Amino acid sequence: MSDSYLPEGLPLPNTGDPLSAPYWEAARQGKLRIQKCRGCGAWQWGPEWICHRCHSFDLAWDDVEGHGRIYSYQRPHHPVHPALNGHGPYIVALVELPHAGNVRMVGNLLGDPRLPVQIGAPVQAVFEPHDSADPPFTLVQWRLA
Amino acid sequence: MRTLRGKTAIVGIGETTYYRHGQSPDAEFKLALIAIVNACKDAGIDPHDIDGFASYGNDRSDAGRLAAALGVKELRFSNMFWGGGGGGVCGAVGNAAAAVATGMADCVVAFRSLAQGQFARYGRGSGAPLAGGDDQFLFPYGLMSPAQRFAMKVTRFMHDHGIRQEALRAISLACYRHAQNNPNAVMRGRPLDAAKYDDSRWIIEPFFHLYDCCQENDGAAAVIVVPADRARDFPHKPSYLLACAQGCDHRSAAPVHNMPNYPGSHFAQLAPRLYDMAKLTPADMGIVQCYENFTGGVLMSLVEHGLVRADEANDFLIPENLYAPDGRMPLNTSGGNLAECYMHGLELVNESVRQIRGTATNQVKRNDTAIVIGGPMVTPVSSLILGSEAVL
Numbered sequence: 001m002s003d004s005y006l007p008e009g010l011p012l013p014n015t016g017d018p019l020s021a022p023y024w025e026a027a028r029q030g031k032l033r034i035q036k037c038r039g040c041g042a043w044q045w046g047p048e049w050i051c052h053r054c055h056s057f058d059l060a061w062d063d064v065e066g067h068g069r070i071y072s073y074q075r076p077h078h079p080v081h082p083a084l085n086g087h088g089p090y091i092v093a094l095v096e097l098p099h100a101g102n103v104r105m106v107g108n109l110l111g112d113p114r115l116p117v118q119i120g121a122p123v124q125a126v127f128e129p130h131d132s133a134d135p136p137f138t139l140v141q142w143r144l145a
Numbered sequence: 146m147r148t149l150r151g152k153t154a155i156v157g158i159g160e161t162t163y164y165r166h167g168q169s170p171d172a173e174f175k176l177a178l179i180a181i182v183n184a185c186k187d188a189g190i191d192p193h194d195i196d197g198f199a200s201y202g203n204d205r206s207d208a209g210r211l212a213a214a215l216g217v218k219e220l221r222f223s224n225m226f227w228g229g230g231g232g233g234v235c236g237a238v239g240n241a242a243a244a245v246a247t248g249m250a251d252c253v254v255a256f257r258s259l260a261q262g263q264f265a266r267y268g269r270g271s272g273a274p275l276a277g278g279d280d281q282f283l284f285p286y287g288l289m290s291p292a293q294r295f296a297m298k299v300t301r302f303m304h305d306h307g308i309r310q311e312a313l314r315a316i317s318l319a320c321y322r323h324a325q326n327n328p329n330a331v332m333r334g335r336p337l338d339a340a341k342y343d344d345s346r347w348i349i350e351p352f353f354h355l356y357d358c359c360q361e362n363d364g365a366a367a368v369i370v371v372p373a374d375r376a377r378d379f380p381h382k383p384s385y386l387l388a389c390a391q392g393c394d395h396r397s398a399a400p401v402h403n404m405p406n407y408p409g410s411h412f413a414q415l416a417p418r419l420y421d422m423a424k425l426t427p428a429d430m431g432i433v434q435c436y437e438n439f440t441g442g443v444l445m446s447l448v449e450h451g452l453v454r455a456d457e458a459n460d461f462l463i464p465e466n467l468y469a470p471d472g473r474m475p476l477n478t479s480g481g482n483l484a485e486c487y488m489h490g491l492e493l494v495n496e497s498v499r500q501i502r503g504t505a506t507n508q509v510k511r512n513d514t515a516i517v518i519g520g521p522m523v524t525p526v527s528s529l530i531l532g533s534e535a536v537l
Contacts, residue, residue: 006287011274013281020281046282046400072297072304072407075350080290089350092288094297094402104402108286119304139285 004128005108005141006090009083012130015137019047022061027138030127034100036062043101066125068095068142071104073117089113095123095142110143121145149239150422151537152246154376154383157188157369158495163331163486167262169363177206177258178214180365184254188369189380195369197222197253199241201233202489206258206365222250226391226527230291231436231482231520232411234490236527239389241370251372257491258365266361282401292358292439295522296349299441302408303352306455310352312462313440314342316476317356317483319467320437324480326506331362332484357440359482366491368498373537384501384515384531388422390415391527398524410442410521412449412528419516420451423530427451430530431511432500433474434493435518437482442521450518450528469507478507493517494529501533 015024026033035047039056050057072094079085091109096102109117110126122145129138159180161171169176185192192215198208199222208223222244226233234257241253276284283289302308321337324330337356345355376383393411397404406413420426433452437443444462447453452474453461461473469475479485479496486492497515499505513535519527 006285010287011276011280011284011289013285014275014277015281017277017281045403046279048400052396052399072301074288074293074296074300075347076287076293076296077347077349078290078292080293081287084287089347090287092286092293092297094301104407106283106286106288106401119301 004130005110007083007087010081012133013137015135019049023047024137026061026063027127027140028136031063032066032125032140033061033063034097034103035059043103045103045105064097064100067099067145068097068105068123068125070094070109070117070119070121070123071096072119073109075113091117093117093123093142105140107140107142110141148422149242149246149389150387150424151385152373153242153370154373154385155368155498155531156371156376156379156381156383157184157190158367158498159183159185159187160329160366160488160492160495161364163329163488164363165331166266166361166363169260169262173258173260173263174206174210176260176363176365177211177256180258180367181211181215181254181256184367184369187381190252190369192216193218195252195254196220197241197244197250199224199226199237199244199253199255200257201226201237202229202231202257204257205264222253228523228525230438230523231490232523232526234436234494234519234527235389235517235529236391236519236525238368238370238386238494238529239391239527242386242389245370245372253370254367255370256365256367257489259489260363261361262363279400291522292348292353295439295442296353297402298408298445299352299439302441302445305408306458308444308455308458312444312458313352313357314339315462315464315467316437316440316443317342318464320477320481320483322468323478323507324484327479327485328506330480330485331360332480352441353439359438360487362487364486364488366488366495368494382502382533384498385534385537386529387425387532387536388419388530389527390419390422391525393524393526408445410445410449411524411526412446412518412521415526415528416450419528419530425514425530425536429514430516431513432478432497432509432515433476434481434497434515435477436490436493436520437477438520438522446518446521450516469509475507475509478505478509490519497531501531
């Protein structure tokens with residue numbers, strides 16, 4: 001039994017993807033890191049090979065504060081994967097990051113999955129390690145601030 | 146001015162029996178052949194004379210193989226519209242029309258074939274152990290089905306405009322009501338009422354009841370596109386292609402739900418081009434067929450095409466306004482993806498042609514002009530306006 005929000009057995013993130021590896025490495029260290037263009041300063045999420053604004057290929061990563069607000073959400077009931085059979089409901093939140101150009105991230109909203117969710121509510125990043133996975137990884141999750 | 150308006154027409158439509166997913170006795174490729182042969186019969190043409198194929202949604206029935214199996218004399222055009230699901234349904238018809246209008250081909254089939262029993266279903270997540278690309282930021286959070294990919298757009302749209310569940314319920318009720326008169330509708334004999342809708346289980350809160358979600362089906366459907374100057378040589382009243390538009394909004398496919406126009410269905414920039422080409426307005430559309438993978442997508446697509454105003458959606462989207470024949474805007478008059486068949490929207494094109502001909506089972510009165518709106522979730526998306534000779 002693990003301490004993760006969702007049951008074990010869901011697809012694992014490909015943390016070896018060269019485009020996203022800096023993000024996953026930072027998450028292991030408890031940091032939220034988002035892609036940022038060195039050419040024009042535009043934030044991008046998820047990571048791209050090119051800046052959509054200035055077309056620079058010189059894309060860097062910046063640590064950002066783990067503060068966001070709920071932009072939208074859903075509460076799935078129907079299991080879409082065998083690992084979720086008999087589980088649920090659970091909450092998936094779309095969180096925008098005011099400190100990173102309002103890019104949006106998907107995560108789970110930790111806590112009672114049956115409570116009402118308020119769009120606009122401030123949330124705080126929580127790092128959820130999956131140490132026994134091979135390779136180990138850490139998910140960025142969210143809780144009400 | 147460069148335009149597709151009035152240069153081509155649909156002169157034949159065909160479909161298979163529609164089945165619940167996994168129930169087709171026929172292989173997917175055979176379903177495609179049946180639908181195409183039926184469309185040829187409807188048009189009174191010999192399948193040997195087809196010279197092109199256009200499809201979408203990564204259809205597995207390959208154009209070269211279809212041409213060989215049908216004994217096509219000379220294959221002159223084959224085309225696949227990018228994107229999964231039904232985003233490309235109208236684009237495939239438009240691509241067929243573009244080939245015909247530019248002289249690349251003379252008789253092009255636009256079709257879709259789908260046997261989910263033979264292949265994988267859509268409503269389940271991937272069985273792969275590792276998620277890459279965009280999915281690495283979604284799947285580990287339990288976000289993987291089409292409904293889930295779309296749900297947060299609907300949540301935000303409903304929130305922004307104060308739209309209530311009853312508006313979505315009206316869309317579902319209209320589709321199920323229309324299916325009851327349609328002999329080929331999979332949900333014929335399974336009527337829906339408000340109480341049954343309200344009592345149905347949640348797929349996803351806050352806006353996806355079971356009956357807000359489409360079926361998954363097996364079947365195939367096809368239309369035949371020819372030059373307008375030959376359209377009157379065929380047995381049925383032609384449906385002229387007045388406009389097709391495809392594409393999406395600025396950065397609609399931005400990763401991890403970062404498209405700038407998030408609460409929407411990708412038609413905001415496309416719809417004005419569609420009406421410009423057709424030289425018509427939303428008020429001219431007597432026939433409205435709008436792709437429903439989920440009712441929330443219908444709502445956003447109708448709004449983006451100017452057919453419903455977001456601030457009037459609660460008042461306008463009531464069942465009686467959407468019912469044929471007397472509603473103010475009869476919607477999905479054959480039952481659509483929800484209740485006729487999830488034929489990735491090609492059933493909506495066929496129904497538009499039947500309405501223009503005057504042969505639909507739920508015939509509307511104002512039947513000179515039809516709008517068909519493709520799948521609102523994937524990118525690119527597409528939509529189409531068809532009309533009778535009277536509006537040429």
